Amino acid sequence: MEVATVFLPLLGAIIAGLFGRFVGDRGASIVTCVLLTVSGAISWFLLFDITVGGNPRTIELFTWIDVDAFEFSWALKMDQLTAVMLVVVTTISAVVHWYSIGYMHGDPGIPRFFAYLSLFTFFMLMLVSADNLVQLFFGWEGVGLCSYFLIGFWYDRPSANAAAIKAFLVNRIGDFGFALGIFAVFVLFGTVSLDTIFDAAEAKAQAQLVFLGVEFHAITIICLLLFMGAMGKSAQLGLHTWLPDAMEGPTPVSALIHAATMVTAGVFMVCRLSPLFEQSEVALAVVTVVGALTAFVTATIGLTQNDIKRVIAYSTCSQLGYMFFAAGVSAYSAAMFHLFTHGFFKALLFLGSGCVIHAMSDEQDMRKMGGIWKMVPITYALMWIGSLSLAGIGIPGVAGFAGFYSKDVILESAWAANTGVGGFAFWLGILAALMTAFYSWRLLFMTFHGETRADEKTFAHVHEAPKIMWVPLLVLAAGAVVAGALGYNAFVGEGLDAFWGESIFVAKGHTALADAHSAPYWVKALPMVMGVGGIGLAYWMYMARPDVPALWAERLRPLYLLSYNKWWFDELYERMFVRPAFYLGYGFWVSGDGALIDGIGPDGIAAVTRRIANRASWLQSGYLYHYAFAMLIGVVVLVTWYMATGSGG
Secondary structure, three states, X not given: OHHHHHHHHHHHHHHHHHOHHHHHHHHHHHHHHHHHXXXXXXXXXXXXXXXXXXXXXXXXXXXEEEEOOEEEEEEEEEXXXXXXXXXHHHHHHHHHHHHHHHHOOOOOOHHHHHHHHHHHHHHHHHHHOEOEHHHHHHHHHHHHHHHHXXXXXXXXXXXXXXXXXXXXXXXXXXXXXXXXXXXXXXXXXXXXXXXXXXXXXXXXXXXXXXXXXXXXXXXXXXXXXXXXXXXXXXXXXXXXOHHHHHHHOOHHHHHHHHHXXXXXXXXXXXXXXXXXXXXXXHHHHHHHHHHHHHHHHHHHHHOOOOEXXXXXXXXXXXXXXXXXXXXXXXXXXXXXXXXXXXXXXXXXXXXXXXXXXXXXXXXXXXXXXXXXXXXXXHHHHHHHHHHHHHOOOEEOXXXXXXXXXXXXXXXXXXXXXXOHHHHHHHHHHHHHHHHHHHHHHHHHHHHHOOOOXXXXXXXXXXXXXXXXXXXXXXXXXXXXXXXXXXXXXXXXXXXXHHHHOOOOOOOOOOOHHHHHOOOOHHHHHHHHHHHHHHHHHHHHHHHHOOOHHHHHHHHOHHHHHHHHOHHHHHXXXXXXXXXXXXXXXXXXXXXXXXXXXXXXXXXXXXXHHHHHHHHHHOOOOOOHHHHHHHHHHHHHHHHHXXXXXXXXX
16 A cells, blocks of 8 residues: 555656547546545545554655665665655645646646656655655755656646746755765765664764864755755745746646645655754754744735735745744644645645636736735635635634644744743744734635626626535635644654654653743744734725725835735845856856857868868869969979989989
């Protein structure tokens, strides 16, 4: 069964990709959807068997590489952490597959699209079930490759091609650090097998690595390099610029990337390697600070964006920041809990926005929407559920939506860490919670309420999405409502030790999560107050006083421009990296390749040969008297030479 849940998506990708012409659009979509659904059902069974049944295991398939000391097998590590990720990935991917049947209806590349989706899912499953770092890297690079295919799926659009290239290149920066981290692990531990590394981590806690004659704390360097890879895949501040642009792909792609696959890989990797990160306080502090800054900065950007999918994309960056600073304060199970609940409500929001785009004849600008809630009541209700969960609405000690349970326990853990970086993360997380509620309801009010700003033709055609699109979303809506309450005890409550087993390691003295449960009431209530406050502020600005946003944008123009222009990260990178690289490449092309290599090499030789041939051709005039004159000159020369040499004799 373990093999089936991982490899069924690959089978679907092969059938749709290689035999799409034979099975047709409908056949390709149905085959991939059914196989993903079966894989999802098996994943839930495995979660129950591994966590409740206490039956973690490793299934070795075959020896992959055996070269001297570099030896490891292709194996599936089935423990509690893997089981949770299998459920998240396969469940959400199955919903996305079924939804895509309606969303992609009529597209000329349906078999290719479903093949890419299933292949994307397969690589993510390989990543989360990896028994060693090389196999994990295989899945890691696979999801990066498939993201390039899917973001640029509509390759006839220059913007989609540019976004795909941007995602690929930005991730290469992170992956370079990740690869160096794997090399460093092998140098230090002599293996890439996860279990062997974890067993030796504590003994290597004080080990040093020498580079250029300087000694460094080995595990700190390793963790920082590995985290660099996580920053790229999970779009943390500095390497986050690719994620909003990934909205150029079809909406189902956005949902799959943001909720279950690529961006969750970095969070999973840090939690999987908790035995290493727990040996470096410096690495944990860096993870905490970067996560907190990401949660705050990307939330500020989401306040002023007008593309419905971009607002949700920046929300993803912000929520990933929460997960990372949870891991940074050693609350790994809280990070995984939020990853679990986030998958449901974020996929719901993205696919719900797809229903809105479908209803609005492919319009994505919220400034051209409004007044449609009565025309799309199902989509409207689903978007409300997703937004309530994202904003973490609930009453402490009573009940709430899924995001309420997982996000609040992260904030409480940051406070309970009782460290400088923990306090930094807590307060930035609180501010991000206020902004999250605000931009979520700004999206709802601009999209569904008020006077319509759509043109008459678009507004006249507003309609509810077909059942094949909204029925699968009921699964996500249920998760967004109850997943937090049902999973709280197992993920972060009294049952967490039994649930997680040995799949997550927390060093003695790192008690942030345990202490979070005894946090004072104001710590527990403050996120709820911020959430309600953000909703109230959005209502006042976009419903009661719609003139206020423009007024505030004018009075707070520097802050507004900072947010609207996304803190000018793209412009900064354009000046610092893109233009210099372009000028350098152009210079090498003109001066190096063109003038030096081609000028002296092929072009130079060809030019000399051509000049010699041209001059030789002067002798071939075609006139008889020229040839007679040349013969006469020849005779004169010969006679003169003969007479000169004869007289000399």
